[in-house]
Amino acid sequence: MRWKSAITTLMLSLGIVTIGISVAQGVEILTTSPGVDAKVTITPNFVTVTADQDLLDFGNQLTVISPSNTRVDDGLITVSGATLSVGLNQLTESGDYLVEYEILVENESPLFGNFSFTFEAPPVVQPNTPSPTPSTSDQGREVGSSTTDYLVIALLVFAFFVLLWLARFARSTFRKK
Numbered sequence: 255m256r257w258k259s260a261i262t263t264l265m266l267s268l269g270i271v272t273i274g275i276s277v278a279q280g281v282e283i284l285t286t287s288p289g290v291d292a293k294v295t296i297t298p299n300f301v302t303v304t305a306d307q308d309l310l311d312f313g314n315q316l317t318v319i320s321p322s323n324t325r326v327d328d329g330l331i332t333v334s335g336a337t338l339s340v341g342l343n344q345l346t347e348s349g350d351y352l353v354e355y356e357i358l359v360e361n362e363s364p365l366f367g368n369f370s371f372t373f374e375a376p377p378v379v380q381p382n383t384p385s386p387t388p389s390t391s392d393q394g395r396e397v398g399s400s401t402t403d404y405l406v407i408a409l410l411v412f413a414f415f416v417l418l419w420l421a422r423f424a425r426s427t428f429r430k431k
Contacts, residue, residue: 281359
């Protein structure tokens with residue numbers, strides 16, 4: 255009788271340990287891009303998180319938050335097998351960016367987590383463009399504009415004479431009838 259209870263106890267504890275191990279496995283993160291605590295000098299196009307199991311096509315979350323506490327991701331989350339990714343807008347602010355994720359795998363509890371990476375923005379170079387200084391001889395007019403003015407006035411005078419000639423021609427034509 256003792257042996258039966260010892261074997262029963264042993265089998266029961268082995269079953270509990272096996273169930274505990276399978277529950278404890280869950281989903282794990284394999285890689286991230288950019289990496290955890292990575293220093294980045296060029297804005298990445300995407301932030302990706304890769305898990306050890308295929309993800310569900312819906313319900314996953316991935317957000318990127320800037321040092322000034324604003325979202326800088328475009329909100330378009332893509333799931334491809336075990337990889338979750340989101341597009342990024344242009345990063346302009348230097349500092350630590352926080353990536354928060356929620357990963358859903360079939361028959362497992364959701365995995366919540368976060369990591370950060372550092373972005374070092376390149377220095378802003380101000381273009382040195384010379385400002386034009388007006389000349390006193392031009393007096394605010396464009397070069398060649400006086401020639402254009404004379405041409406337009408001459409065309410107007412010519413059009414006026416053509417109008418007078420057409421009026422006289424029309425008058426003489428209608429009088430003859």
